[in-house]
Amino acid sequence: MSKELDQYLADNLADLKSRGLYNEIEPLASANGPIITIGQRQLINLSANNYLGLATDSRVVAAAKAGLEKWGAGAGAVRTINGTLQVHLDLEQELAHFKGTEAAIAYQSGFNCNMAAISAVMGKNDVILSDELNHASIIDGCRLSGAKIIRVNHSDMADFRAKAQEVRSSGRYEKAMFITDGVFSMDGDICKLPEIVAIAKEFDLMVYVDDAHGSGVLGHGHGTVKHFGLEKEVEFQIGTLSKAIGVVGGYVAGTQALIDWLKVRSRPFLFSTSMTPADAAAAIQSLQILDQDTRLNDALWENANYFKTQLNQLGFDTGITETPITPVMIGDEQKAQEFSKRLYEEGIYVKSIVFPTVPLGTARVRNMPTAGHTKEMLDQAVAVYERVGREFDLI
Numbered sequence: 001m002s003k004e005l006d007q008y009l010a011d012n013l014a015d016l017k018s019r020g021l022y023n024e025i026e027p028l029a030s031a032n033g034p035i036i037t038i039g040q041r042q043l044i045n046l047s048a049n050n051y052l053g054l055a056t057d058s059r060v061v062a063a064a065k066a067g068l069e070k071w072g073a074g075a076g077a078v079r080t081i082n083g084t085l086q087v088h089l090d091l092e093q094e095l096a097h098f099k100g101t102e103a104a105i106a107y108q109s110g111f112n113c114n115m116a117a118i119s120a121v122m123g124k125n126d127v128i129l130s131d132e133l134n135h136a137s138i139i140d141g142c143r144l145s146g147a148k149i150i151r152v153n154h155s156d157m158a159d160f161r162a163k164a165q166e167v168r169s170s171g172r173y174e175k176a177m178f179i180t181d182g183v184f185s186m187d188g189d190i191c192k193l194p195e196i197v198a199i200a201k202e203f204d205l206m207v208y209v210d211d212a213h214g215s216g217v218l219g220h221g222h223g224t225v226k227h228f229g230l231e232k233e234v235e236f237q238i239g240t241l242s243k244a245i246g247v248v249g250g251y252v253a254g255t256q257a258l259i260d261w262l263k264v265r266s267r268p269f270l271f272s273t274s275m276t277p278a279d280a281a282a283a284i285q286s287l288q289i290l291d292q293d294t295r296l297n298d299a300l301w302e303n304a305n306y307f308k309t310q311l312n313q314l315g316f317d318t319g320i321t322e323t324p325i326t327p328v329m330i331g332d333e334q335k336a337q338e339f340s341k342r343l344y345e346e347g348i349y350v351k352s353i354v355f356p357t358v359p360l361g362t363a364r365v366r367n368m369p370t371a372g373h374t375k376e377m378l379d380q381a382v383a384v385y386e387r388v389g390r391e392f393d394l395i
C-alpha cells in the first residue's frame, strides 16, 4: 500500500473530524417511509425526498417485482449495444407523455442526466449562464462541457438580463444556454420561469430546467414547467426518478431531435449499462399513478401546508419556501447541528444543513413532509419542535 496515500487519507479525515465536518452515516434498518428504524429506535422521518410515499407504495413495489420476474435483474449491456429492453422504451414514452414533450430519454440517475445532456450539446465555443445555487451535478456537467460558465446571482433577473446582454453583444460565443433548478432544494423557492423564458427569448438563449424537486410536486405533479404552462418554451426538462417518483434514474424530456441526438452523443447512455428493468417498470407504475390520480399530490400539499403553518404559528422562521421543502432557519452551524441532535433524541429525524451546502451563517434543519405522513405524526413532530425550540431560544 502507498504510504503517501495512507498519510493523505489519515491527515484529511482527522482534519474533517476535528472541525466537525465528517458526516457519520447511519444506516436505516427499515424502508425509508414516514417512520424509520435506526438501531433499535423508531423515528418520525422528515428527511427523505420520497414526497408522495411512492418508494414504499405497494403498487410500485408490485410493478418492480413483476419487472424483475419478466426481465431479470440486470439489463445486460449499455443502451446502444443491446441493453435497450422494451421496458426502457415504455418508460421513455410514459415520461414524454407525463412532461408533454415529443420524446424523452432515461438515464441511470438524475446526476447522470446533467453529466450527459449538457456536454452533448454545449462545447468550448459556447456559453452557459448558471444560477449560483444550482445543484452540484449541474455544476459538474457544465465543467465537463468545456463551455464558458458565467454564474448568475440567485434568481436575480436583472443580473441574468445584464449577463445575457453582455454575452450576446460580445459576439464571442456560438450557442448560449441558461440553466436553473426548477425548485431550489435548500430553500424550497421556485425559479422565476416566466421571466427567465422572456429574457432567454430576447437574447436567443436555450433554457434548461432541472426539475428534480419540482416533478411530482408542482403543476399537479407534472412539474415546474407545467406549473407555469411553459412546456413549449423550455428546450430541456430534466428530472429524476429518485425523489417524488420513488425509484431511481433520471430523464431528459424535449423534442424528438434533441432526444435522438442524446441517444447518439451522451456518454452515460453510450458507456454505462442501462437502469435495471425492475426500476424502469416501477417508475412506469409511479408515473401512471401520478397521471391518473392527484390524491397523493393533494395530500403532500395539505400535509406540507399544515406542518409549515404550525411551525410558523409557534414562531419558527421557515425562510422563503414556496413548496413542501420546509427549512427551519437557525443561522449558527453548531447550533443547527445540536438542534438536529436534540430532535433525534426526541424521536424526530431531521438533518441539519450547514456550510458548504448553504452559505455560512444560514445553517438550518430541513423538513420534508410527505403524502405518507399522518396528522398525528406531524402533530407529534410539532410538539417536539415547540419543546426543543424553546430550549434553543428559537421561539
Ligand SMILES: *Cc1c(COP(=O)(O)O)cnc(C)c1O
Pocket: 109, 110, 111, 112, 135, 137, 138, 181, 185, 210, 211, 212, 213, 240, 241, 242, 248, 249, 250
Ligand atoms: C437530487 C438532484 C439531482 C440528482 O438526482 P439523482 O437522481 O438522485 O441522481 C440532480 N439535480 C437536482 C436539482 C437534484 O435536486
